[in-house]
Amino acid sequence: MIGFIQYNCMELINIIKNGIPTLNKGKRICQNNAKANHLIMCALSEEEMSKVHAMVSAKEICDTLALTYEGSKEVKGNKLTMLKHQYEMFAIGYHESIQSMVSHLQVIPNSLRSLGLTISQYEINDKIHRILPIKWRAQKSALKTSKDLKAMPLEELLGILTIYEQVIQNDARSTKGKSLALKSSLENVKNVPSKAL
Numbered sequence: 044m045i046g047f048i049q050y051n052c053m054e055l056i057n058i059i060k061n062g063i064p065t066l067n068k069g070k071r072i073c074q075n076n077a078k079a080n081h082l083i084m085c086a087l088s089e090e091e092m093s094k095v096h097a098m099v100s101a102k103e104i105c106d107t108l109a110l111t112y113e114g115s116k117e118v119k120g121n122k123l124t125m126l127k128h129q130y131e132m133f134a135i136g137y138h139e140s141i142q143s144m145v146s147h148l149q150v151i152p153n154s155l156r157s158l159g160l161t162i163s164q165y166e167i168n169d170k171i172h173r174i175l176p177i178k179w180r181a182q183k184s185a186l187k188t189s190k191d192l193k194a195m196p197l198e199e200l201l202g203i204l205t206i207y208e209q210v211i212q213n214d215a216r217s218t219k220g221k222s223l224a225l226k227s228s229l230e231n232v233k234n235v236p237s238k239a240l
Contacts, residue, residue, distance in 0.1 A: 055079040055101070062102035076101050083108075113158075123158050126151055130162070134174050141204045145171065145197070165193040168200050175204075182207045 058079050063072055079101035084092055087108075094111065095104045113119060130151045135144045148171065152162040169192055175183055186192065186203070 055082070059083075059101045059105050062100055080104065119158055123155070123160060126155050126158070127160075130155070130170070133170065135176065141201065141208050144174075145201055164195075164197060167197060168192040168195055171200065171204070178211060179207070 054075050055078060058072070058076050063076050076099075080099075083101060083104050084096075087095070091108065095107050098104045098107065114122070133148055133151065135141075139147075148167070152167060155162060172183060172186060172192060182204070186200075190200075190203075192200070
């Protein structure tokens with residue numbers, strides 16, 4: 044919403060952040076406040092609008108909405124602590140794909156960013172690298188020695204890991220097929236009469 048308002052008029056951002064100056068309530072400032080109110084109201088659902096429709100100041104509306112959805116400083120602090128813990132404890136599920144794992148992981152840094160804490164791309168790449176299962180040991184070593192995780196975009200890392208995941212799945216299918224063939228041939232040997240042996 045703030046980006047939309049910035050696009051329309053930077054003066055409106057000052058009114059939203061600082062409110063209407065008490066000493067200078069000129070016509071232009073009042074018009075800008077009304078314009079900011081209108082833009083904010085257009086972005087709200089009916090339920091949200093019912094909470095703030097009687098408010099006059101765009102700053103008051105934004106502060107009320109921020110408190111409603113982000114909470115007080117204590118609530119933000121608790122959310123931040125909880126999200127940091129979730130990030131530290133995050134692990135890939137046993138049968139979870141790389142795509143799914145990265146999608147689940149990305150929710151946490153995005154939520155942290157909305158609370159004012161930014162996790163670098165390197166930290167995210169390093170986290171992904173550290174939580175890969177033991178069967179990924181060869182790929183983990185290759186990534187550590189040949190690629191610069193600090194400079195690698197997430198999309199590139201995801202591509203490399205997705206390709207390796209497909210190789211692992213193909214190997215598993217191939218091994219499973221061979222073990223089934225061996226099991227079948229052992230059963231055939233058991234069914235052969237003992238005189239033939």
